[in-house]
Amino acid sequence: TSLLLERIPTPVAGADNVSSVNQESQSFIVLEETLLDDLLNFAATPKGLLLLQNTGTVTECVTFMFNRFMKNLQASGCEKFGYGVIVSQVAATAPGAVALQNSGFIKALVTELWGVLECGRDDVRMTHPRSTPVDPIDRSCQKFFLALINLLSCPAVSELIGDQEIPNKPEYSLREGPTDIIDIIDRLIVVNSEAKIHSLFNYEQSHTFGLRLLNVLCCDLNTLLLLESQYKISEVLLDAQKENAISISETSWEFIIDGLSVERNHILVRISHVGGPTERILPPRIMHKGDDPYPWPMFSSYPLPACYLAEFPRKNNSRQDDDVSKLLSALKNPDKQVGWIENVQKQFCEIMQKKPDVLSGA
Secondary structure (H helix, E strand, O other): OHHHHHHOOOOOOOHHHHHHHHHHHHHHHHHHHHHHHHHHHHHHOHHHHHHHHHHOOHHHHHHHHHHHHHOOOOOOOOOOOOHHHHHHHHHOOHHHHHHHHHHOHHHHHHHHHHHHHHHOOOOOOOOOOOOOOOOOOOHHHHHHHHHHHHHOOHHHHHHHHOOOOOOOOOOOOOOOOOOOHHHHHHHHHOOOOHHHHHOOOOHHHHHHHHHHHHHHHOOOHHHHHHHHHHHOHHHHHHHHHHHOEEEOOOOOEEEOOOHHHHHHHHHHHHHHOOOOOOOEOOOOOOOOOOOOOOOOOOOOOOOOOHHHEOOOOOOOOOOOOHHHHHHHHHHHOOOOOOHHHHHHHHHHHHHHHHOOOOOOOO
16 A cells, blocks of 8 residues: 555646646647548548648648658558658659658658768677678668659659759868758769768769669659759769770770779760660670670760660561552653643642632541
């Protein structure tokens, strides 16, 4: 009984009113979270997302989703596929991209990516030095790479970086990390200065990550035109290839073949000649062992080498209309009499004048 008495709080005047108010506020918070959780299910479909935008609740739902994301909770009570599906649907529209940015979701994603890419995971005990990654994108960064791909749709890219200039600072602090998409482009994609190179602990791995991300973004023609018009992506890549070459003579250059130059060469071919697999030949992004690890020619200026242009097969159409072929041959031969053509023209003009309603577009 003594232990039970110790648990019973001392009665205080007016405490019942305070406790009732706290219970009501807590129940209201629980009810609000339940409603937002139910509304978040609408974001998984385009029609439901349009409904959230029209009612003005998309920002509240995205903020609620971000809070659950930071607490490592399930995306929604009825959502089975996690945050990826919802983020992809929300980022497919400009208001959804703005909501993701205002909620802090993009900043948290970029910050965590930078920590894994440049600093490594803090919760992993280092008993031996980190091994050099074999894959172009390390496994620890693949989840963030896919998250950025799902996020950066054409409307999202236009909303997040439209009319924004790259910082291009003269100096970058080692403690200064990116916080948004424009910083990712500045630090990982457009690496065009010594300050940016020296600010990266893992220069080759981080820059490869940025180039792979750029390669996927350029698959969308609208995104490619936006990046080219604002940041001159092709000129940046060509200048990087030129700096990665050794002058043999006044007219000839020899390119240094490494992982970054191979990635840049692949992107330059992709963005310089738009088309399908039958219209262009994309060079591989791997190097082979031996004396000639990369047989594909590199370039630092236009025009594009002819080996990347696919030859269109000419179809031999043996079955031609005899009347059409005879007419074409008669028109090409001035010696033959073609007076019947004048008669056809005359008859056509007469019909047009007398009976214009007879002729139709069919």
